[in-house]
Amino acid sequence: RKEVEQDPGPFNVPEGATVAFNCTYSNSASQSFFWYRQDCRKEPKLLMSVYSSGNEDGRFTAQLNRASQYISLLIRDSKLSDSATYLCVVTPDSNYQLIWGAGTKLIIKP
Amino acid sequence: EAGVTQFPSHSVIEKGQTVTLRCDPISGHDNLYWYRRVMGKEIKFLLHFVKESKQDESGMPNNRFLAERTGGTYSTLKVQPAELEDSGVYFCASSLPAGPSRNEQFFGPGTRLTVL
Numbered sequence: 001r002k003e004v005e006q007d008p009g010p011f012n013v014p015e016g017a018t019v020a021f022n023c024t025y026s027n028s029a030s031q032s033f034f035w036y037r038q039d040c041r042k043e044p045k046l047l048m049s050v051y052s053s054g055n056e057d058g059r060f061t062a063q064l065n066r067a068s069q070y071i072s073l074l075i076r077d078s079k080l081s082d083s084a085t086y087l088c089v090v091t092p093d094s095n096y097q098l099i100w101g102a103g104t105k106l107i108i109k110p
Numbered sequence: 111e112a113g114v115t116q117f118p119s120h121s122v123i124e125k126g127q128t129v130t131l132r133c134d135p136i137s138g139h140d141n142l143y144w145y146r147r148v149m150g151k152e153i154k155f156l157l158h159f160v161k162e163s164k165q166d167e168s169g170m171p172n173n174r175f176l177a178e179r180t181g182g183t184y185s186t187l188k189v190q191p192a193e194l195e196d197s198g199v200y201f202c203a204s205s206l207p208a209g210p211s212r213n214e215q216f217f218g219p220g221t222r223l224t225v226l
Contacts, residue, residue, distance in 0.1 A: 004152070043201060043217040044153070087153070096141060096205075097155040097166060098215060 001026055006088050006101035014109055017078050021104045023088030024070045030099075033064055035073050036087040038103065044087055047073075075106075083108045112136065114218035116202050122224045128190040131221045135184070135204030141165075142185050143205075143215060144177060148198035156200075159185060160207075192225045199223070 006023045013019045025033075033050035048055065050062040050071050061074040071088055088101040115134045123129050135142045144156040156175070157167040161182035170177070174193070179185040189196050199222050203215040 002152075043219050045217065046214055049214070096158050097143070097169065098145070098153075099155070100145075100153040102152040 002101075003027060003099045004088055004090055004101035006086075006104045008102060008104060010105040010107050012107050012109060013078055015078060015080055018074065018076045019078055019106065020072060020074045021086055021088075021106075022070055022072050023101050023104075024068075025088075025090045025099075026069070027090070027092050027099075028066075028069060030069075030090040030092055032091040033062075033071050034089040034098075035060075035062055035071075036089055038085045038087055040085075047086070078106075078108045080108050080110060082106060114202055114204050114216055116200075116218040116221050118221060119219065120222045120224075122226065123192055124226050125194055126191045128188065129192055129223060131187045131189075131200050131202075131223070133185045133187070133202030133204075133218060135202070136216055138206070139204035139216075140182070140207040141205040141215075142179060143203040144185070144187055145201040145203065146198050147201070148195070153201065156187075189223075192223075194225050197223055197225045 004025050035047040036044040037047045038044040048057050048062050050064045054063045059076045063072045085103040085105050087103045089098045117132045140161050142159040145153050147153045155169040158165045159179045162179050176188045199220040201220045202218045205215045
């Protein structure tokens with residue numbers, strides 16, 4: 001079983017729609033959680049950290065459910081520029097290394 | 111402020127040759143990381159430096175890979191001799207000396223390595 005699992009997609013979504021991704025992680029001792037965004041042939045960039053209380057940044061909302069060991073990302077009013085691969089990332093217990101999911105590809109269509 | 115830089119951006123070598131990748135972290139970032147993404151797979155951790163010391167090298171695939179960070183500034187990752195399965199994109203990242211709960215890592219553009 002992979003340490004971080006994501007639906008690879010692609011998710012084909014019309015512009016303006018709301019889209020949600022989930023991700024599950026296997027290590028219950030994981031401490032930190034993130035969503036990264038990666039454009040084609042570019043480096044991953046931090047989209048947002050995910051906190052236990054949930055957090056929102058503009059059109060993006062992230063939630064963490066420790067009991068069920070899943071993380072979600074909600075994108076409202078999607079834009080063409082949101083098309084990218086979204087990577088779910090966790091850090092194990094006290095370690096700094098990032099454990100990556102394989103990513104979910106999102107395609108926003110006009 | 112300059113971001114993480116990596117050199118070269120692309121490298122094509124033949125099996126058995128040696129390649130050295132370089133990473134310059136963001137100034138003041140004590141933590142430096144190497145990651146690799148092989149085609150069709152997720153990004154995998156290779157190792158973590160704190161200043162010049164290897165904090166965690168549990169992800170290094172084998173002894174053909176050697177990472178250094180002399181002086182605690184830039185880092186090099188040498189692959190010698192390269193094998194076909196070493197092909198992939200090698201990312202470097204750096205972060206401030208903070209606890210893991212706020213460990214935002216900033217990534218360089220990556221080096222795309224192709225071994226023929």
